Amino acid sequence: MTFKKAFIYQKIEEISGYLIEIKDFLKYSDAEILADSGRVHIAERLLQLIVDTMIDINQHFIRELNLKISEDFQGTFYLLGKEKILPNNFAIKIAPVVGLRNRIVHRYDTLDKKLFIKTLRKNYSDFEEYIKLINNYLEKNA
Numbered sequence: 001m002t003f004k005k006a007f008i009y010q011k012i013e014e015i016s017g018y019l020i021e022i023k024d025f026l027k028y029s030d031a032e033i034l035a036d037s038g039r040v041h042i043a044e045r046l047l048q049l050i051v052d053t054m055i056d057i058n059q060h061f062i063r064e065l066n067l068k069i070s071e072d073f074q075g076t077f078y079l080l081g082k083e084k085i086l087p088n089n090f091a092i093k094i095a096p097v098v099g100l101r102n103r104i105v106h107r108y109d110t111l112d113k114k115l116f117i118k119t120l121r122k123n124y125s126d127f128e129e130y131i132k133l134i135n136n137y138l139e140k141n142a
Contacts, residue, residue: 004064005138011057012131018050019127026124030117040113043120044104050127051101057134061085074098085137086130094126 025033025042033039058076062069067083070076074095081091100119103111 004060007060008057008134008138011053011060012134014053015050015127015131018046018053019124019131022046022050022120022124026121030114030121033117034113040117043117044111047097047120048101048104051097054127054130055098072098086133090126090129090133094130097123097126 022043025039025046028039033043055073055076058070058073058080061067061080061083062076065083067079070079077086077091077095077098080086081088086094100116104116
């Protein structure tokens with residue numbers, strides 16, 4: 001088996017690009033973002049792209065390392081925590097972002113836009129931490 005690090009590094013670059021966009025975007029106040037539905041949609045889409053790309057990375061690890069297949073996308077984070085690819089406490093903390101992504105994409109229920117922007121602003125650094133942890137794992141193990 002040849003672990004395809006290049007694939008993961010490409011995905012990390014994609015997430016990094018989205019994070020730059022979010023960082024620039026979060027210079028607006030919550031009120032400015034919420035007053036413009038286009039800005040809210042930009043925030044939603046960027047979160048979706050980040051989470052989708054993280055899931056791609058998680059699934060790549062699962063496939064390449066022949067790990068047990070997860071029942072759902074949120075479970076891919078838990079599995080990476082269990083396998084010590086991510087610290088388990090971090091995996092547990094970040095995994096619920098999949099549920100938020102699902103509410104945005106599938107419109108399962110009404111999204112509290114004010115809470116969404118507040119949560120995005122508060123947890124932005126978790127995405128940066130994910131990148132750092134994946135890079136650290138690759139440098140040491142793959």
